[in-house]
Amino acid sequence: MKVSKAKSAENRAALLAAASDLLKEQGFDGAGVAEISRRAGLTQGAFYSQFPSKAALAAEACRASVAGSQAFWRGVQDGAPADVSGYLDAYLSADHLENVITGCPMAAYGSEVGRQDGALKAAFTEGFEDLVQVMQEALSLKMPADLARQRALLLVSGMAGGLAMARAVATSNPRLASEILQSTREGLMQLASAEGTTTGGD
Amino acid sequence: MKVSKAKSAENRAALLAAASDLLKEQGFDGAGVAEISRRAGLTQGAFYSQFPSKAALAAEACRASVAGSQAFWRGVQDGAPADVSGYLDAYLSADHLENVITGCPMAAYGSEVGRQDGALKAAFTEGFEDLVQVMQEALSLKMPADLARQRALLLVSGMAGGLAMARAVATSNPRLASEILQSTREGLMQLASAEGTTTGGD
DNA sequence: TGTACATCAGTGAACGCGCGTTCACTGATGTAC
DNA sequence: TGTACATCAGTGAACGCGCGTTCACTGATGTAC
Numbered sequence A, B: 001m002k003v004s005k006a007k008s009a010e011n012r013a014a015l016l017a018a019a020s021d022l023l024k025e026q027g028f029d030g031a032g033v034a035e036i037s038r039r040a041g042l043t044q045g046a047f048y049s050q051f052p053s054k055a056a057l058a059a060e061a062c063r064a065s066v067a068g069s070q071a072f073w074r075g076v077q078d079g080a081p082a083d084v085s086g087y088l089d090a091y092l093s094a095d096h097l098e099n100v101i102t103g104c105p106m107a108a109y110g111s112e113v114g115r116q117d118g119a120l121k122a123a124f125t126e127g128f129e130d131l132v133q134v135m136q137e138a139l140s141l142k143m144p145a146d147l148a149r150q151r152a153l154l155l156v157s158g159m160a161g162g163l164a165m166a167r168a169v170a171t172s173n174p175r176l177a178s179e180i181l182q183s184t185r186e187g188l189m190q191l192a193s194a195e196g197t198t199t200g201g202d
Numbered sequence C, D: 001t002g003t004a005c006a007t008c009a010g011t012g013a014a015c016g017c018g019c020g021t022t023c024a025c026t027g028a029t030g031t032a033c
Helices: A005-030 A033-039 A044-050 A054-079 A084-091 A094-098 A105-115 A118-139 A145-170 A174-193 B005-030 B033-039 B044-050 B054-079 B084-091 B094-098 B105-115 B118-139 B145-170 B174-193
Strands: none
Touching: A005 A033, A005 A044, A005 A054, A005 A105, A005 B005, A005 B105, A033 A044, A054 A105, A054 A118, A084 A118, A084 A145, A084 A174, A094 A145, A094 A174, A105 A118, A105 A145, A105 B005, A105 B105, A105 B145, A118 A145, A118 B145, A118 B174, A145 A174, A145 B105, A145 B118, A145 B145, A145 B174, A174 B118, A174 B145, A174 B174, B005 B033, B005 B044, B005 B054, B005 B105, B033 B044, B054 B105, B054 B118, B084 B118, B084 B145, B084 B174, B094 B145, B094 B174, B105 B118, B105 B145, B118 B145, B145 B174
């Protein structure tokens, strides 16, 4: 049966939300059209009247996930006034380690992005740049712009890497996982606050 | 036909090598038994007289990949005498970014490990610990052991994260990718050399 | 405002395909005598 | 050392299954008069 435009838009949003979650939970290959549709309360047929393909949905879901991440970061920034330590503590926490679905897409499927199609890579890349931008702005308060940029790139990559590695080892060695989180937090915090003149230039 | 024990061992090694490559190239879901066997010059039937399942092979291949990584790291260490800058330059290079197959498994499929079975996670975790150990030994020459440990954990995670993020954005924005590599190299190098007393306690 | 009907979002079954795995069979290996 | 034969690594076709995608159909929506 046909459905009102409002309801159709609602269904589209539900598919996107289900996909955002499932992609982080099961990866790009693991997340299937059938389960995404089922979680959105729809059939696979409905899926294909909303999106031309699984790849197209994945690209949009990735864009939505990273935008959501950015909103979270800005939220932390507003709460604890522009202090990078707020980012680090929230990101590299036991809570974030356990909650993949509500967490950051970079850590959830970062290493898979390079194997996806161009639209998805573009969406991820734009989101990544935005996150770096937010981080850079926070750092700019205590260091020159070019150093802030350099440190922002390292912090974002390092946070994603630290969380991803902590998750990878968490089942076999939970103590190691929290050691990774703590070491990453402390080391990156030092780079975020240091007046660092050892940087050397090209 | 039956085959000599030597030839059978050779075939097993070929399957492992093909799997190590293909897992890094296509991920755990993307790499299939058919193609792994084909690349090893064998049929799928041969696969199952060598390994009980795809998951069992994946765990062994992961173990082999990470051990290979460790050998590479030790090699760099022997070449340029125990200097961490040797690790960083080799790992965070354009060359490593382009060559996924011959590269580090942490960056190639780090974010997928958490979704695999226990044997694979255990193999990855042990390999990760070994890499941290090698890094820690190199760092111990210029800082106290506990700080070296903390820094080793951050360096290994940060290197994996930096390379993974650089690869994710490389197609859409190659300039950003090399910026990530460079910023990660420089920032981590600073942490590897700094006498860092700002470490604070837990 | 009320009626007639074209539109089209969603249904649910079916499609071909490639996946991981199984199995009857082959024939060189390597052991027993 | 030479022969007879049990073993078992590898072959290649087949299995069931779930994947992404398609399609004939449904019926509420919302437009045209």
